[in-house]
Amino acid sequence: MNPDVKIRVEGLTKLFFKKKVGVCALDRVSFEVKNGEFVSLIGPSGCGKTTLLRILAGLEEASAGTYELVRDDPNKPLQSMIFQERGVIPWMTVEENVAFGLRLRHAPKAEIKERTEYYLNKVGLWEFRRHYPSEISGGMKQRVSIARAFANDPEILFMDEPFAAIDEQNKFILQEELLSIWEETHKTVLFITHSIDEALLLSDRILLMSRQPGRIVREKTIDLPRPRRITAVRANPEMAEAFVDIWNHLQNAVRGSALERRDEWALEPI
Amino acid sequence: MDKDVAVAAKSLIAHEKPKREAPNRYRSLTLASPLLILLLWECLSRLSLIDARFFPPPSSIVAEFFRLVATGEIASHVAVSLYRIVGGFLLGVVPGIVIGLCIGMYRPIRFALYPLIMALMPIPTLALMPIIILVFGINDFSKMITIAGSVFFPVVINTAAGVRNIDPVFIDVAKNYGAKTKDYFFKIALPGAMPVMIEGIQMGQAIALLTIVAAEMIGANSGIGYLIWTDYKAFVLKGMYVGLVLISFFGYFFSLLLRWLEKKLVPWQR
Numbered sequence: 001m002n003p004d005v006k007i008r009v010e011g012l013t014k015l016f017f018k019k020k021v022g023v024c025a026l027d028r029v030s031f032e033v034k035n036g037e038f039v040s041l042i043g044p045s046g047c048g049k050t051t052l053l054r055i056l057a058g059l060e061e062a063s064a065g066t067y068e069l070v071r072d073d074p075n076k077p078l079q080s081m082i083f084q085e086r087g088v089i090p091w092m093t094v095e096e097n098v099a100f101g102l103r104l105r106h107a108p109k110a111e112i113k114e115r116t117e118y119y120l121n122k123v124g125l126w127e128f129r130r131h132y133p134s135e136i137s138g139g140m141k142q143r144v145s146i147a148r149a150f151a152n153d154p155e156i157l158f159m160d161e162p163f164a165a166i167d168e169q170n171k172f173i174l175q176e177e178l179l180s181i182w183e184e185t186h187k188t189v190l191f192i193t194h195s196i197d198e199a200l201l202l203s204d205r206i207l208l209m210s211r212q213p214g215r216i217v218r219e220k221t222i223d224l225p226r227p228r229r230i231t232a233v234r235a236n237p238e239m240a241e242a243f244v245d246i247w248n249h250l251q252n253a254v255r256g257s258a259l260e261r262r263d264e265w266a267l268e269p270i
Numbered sequence: 271m272d273k274d275v276a277v278a279a280k281s282l283i284a285h286e287k288p289k290r291e292a293p294n295r296y297r298s299l300t301l302a303s304p305l306l307i308l309l310l311w312e313c314l315s316r317l318s319l320i321d322a323r324f325f326p327p328p329s330s331i332v333a334e335f336f337r338l339v340a341t342g343e344i345a346s347h348v349a350v351s352l353y354r355i356v357g358g359f360l361l362g363v364v365p366g367i368v369i370g371l372c373i374g375m376y377r378p379i380r381f382a383l384y385p386l387i388m389a390l391m392p393i394p395t396l397a398l399m400p401i402i403i404l405v406f407g408i409n410d411f412s413k414m415i416t417i418a419g420s421v422f423f424p425v426v427i428n429t430a431a432g433v434r435n436i437d438p439v440f441i442d443v444a445k446n447y448g449a450k451t452k453d454y455f456f457k458i459a460l461p462g463a464m465p466v467m468i469e470g471i472q473m474g475q476a477i478a479l480l481t482i483v484a485a486e487m488i489g490a491n492s493g494i495g496y497l498i499w500t501d502y503k504a505f506v507l508k509g510m511y512v513g514l515v516l517i518s519f520f521g522y523f524f525s526l527l528l529r530w531l532e533k534k535l536v537p538w539q540r
Contacts, residue, residue, distance in 0.1 A: 054442075057446055058445070058446065059442050059445060059446060077447075077448065079446075080446060080447065081442075081443075081446045083439060083442070083443055083446075084439075086437065086439055087439050087440070087442070087443050089440055089443065089458075090538055090539075091461040091462065091464070091536075091538045092457075092538075093538075100443075100447055101447040101448070104444075104447050104448050104449055104450075104453055104457075105447075105448055132537070132538040133538075134538060134539070152447065
């Protein structure tokens, strides 16, 4: 086994029941993520990518298969998730939200203060530290979510379409901010998105998923040098090709699911 | 760019505030309408257009109030009633919050207790007063128990509803960041349920005042309710009106107090 592997997923399967009909959300998904690697999962909506991430983040149970998150430092939390902007807790100030993970694991006061301040500054929210989430914009809330995860200093970061609800301009800015913070720490990241541009900009490797039941059907390595800028990625002809390639894959996946909606991976009622 | 967002957020706050302030002319209406009614009452009563035995002129009620203040009667009645109200209120609110949180958070507790509470709610605690007096005796404590019994229900139901209303994503966030049972209680359930819970406490406060008057009519020799009841029986309606006005005053005062408390406890809600 490769000692450099950080996330190992093998034959992960998830079945759940909708109106007494079994639905297969994930079908024997297997992949590995190396230490310090930034990997994106991309696939049509409803392909089970969020379910996969939730299982790895300990929020749901798998029906079958195994996964392993390799722990290197017993003093750090193993994983933290960056939720969409509505995951920012409304009754805590910006500062309290960022310190949330550190407080929950009873980190020393000095460390909480230092890390919180560092990441508040990093995402440009220092002046807003005493504001409540209802008083700041959606983009700022997403910054809170990012700062909260990085401040917690986990070994692995899971991100579930963190920029899906953000307008285009803000999204570009946030993506580059995320990249710059990530390049400082080089944590292992598993990133879920349905945006091809986003995946090309951020990832070392992209895993393409099929429509439901989710399976990993292809992978693509993105070896653009870092630090990357969105303009550079856009201007690169190879990336343009990669975009079309992934686009076609997604098109087929979506069309397939529209045509064969009733093809019933859904199992018989039990 | 952060600056732009900052300015936008601040001007939003600045824009919303003045809307809440009612113009002065409306405020004067608020003050004028009760004064007008009192004036009308005074005139009708003095001109014997309404029976002054049932509706003594407000000026004579005020005079009676000052007489009772001078003799010190009022102070002792008010003090004993407030003691019973506050004691009974706390005796109802505290278990209401604790049980409400448990019902909201734990399914087994919900199934065990919620239907029971719904079934018991329509029973007027006042109807149970004879039993309460038999068990606890004719004393302040039995009156507190009666009040507590009425206050408990809106608080427990609103607290449970408040917890159930919390967006499940916050529970995911807490779980992902390693929350323990205590953290779910104090960092998620309690603050998340707070706004709805306080509405329940407001209701409880109003019910406490309704209950105290009735409770002091049975087996009591002091308190505002006693004052109202004895003056009514002696057909000294001036004294009864003084008692009614006092109840109304305390109702208003308590609701202002709770609104103020709400601002302190729920600073994140606008």
